[in-house]
Structure formats: structure tokens, C-alpha cells
Amino acid sequence: MNELKKLNINRQVAEYISGKSEEVLSELYRDLQTEYKRKLDYWSKTTTMANSHDMLALFDEALLSVLKDIEAKGGDFVKLFHLRLTSRHKDLLSK
DSSP states (O other): OOHHHHHHHHHHHHHHHHHOOHHHHHHHHHHHHHHHHHHHHHHHHSOSSOOHHHHHHHHHHHHHHHHHHHHHHOOOHHHHHHHHHHHHHHHHHHO
């Protein structure tokens, strides 16, 4: 993900946290899905333990938990989201 996209996503997160706008959250969700779609598709195709629905659930859980963490503690949303999503994927594979 390039720096401009990272800045835009972090800006959307800050805007969402300050106003709780569903419109901003929808835009954030679409932008993140666009960025991570190839990775999620790859993960769902390379494991027999999970399908595309499971990967979408991982994505949704990571998004909501990171939004909650950023709201409470601040930080870089994009970095934390990437780490959380990757960690949840590894956890899924280890089960």
C-alpha cells in the first residue's frame, strides 16, 4: 500500500472516530477491502481450513477490534490493522 493510501485510510479512521459517521465507515471499509482483496482471496484459496467467508470474517473482526484499540489508545491504524489481520490468519491456520 502506498503512503498516500495509508494517509487517506488513517484520515478516514480519525474522521470516523470523531464523528461515528456510517458513511465514513463504509468508505473506510471499501478502501480497505480494495487493498486487501487479493491477499484475502489468496489466503482462502491456499488453505483447506478456511474459505472466502472465513477470510471476510477475519477481515471484519480485525477492522472492528483495531478501530476500538485506536479509539482507546491512538496509533497508526494501517500498521496495526495489517498486523492484526496477519496474526488472526496465522491463528486460524494453527487450529
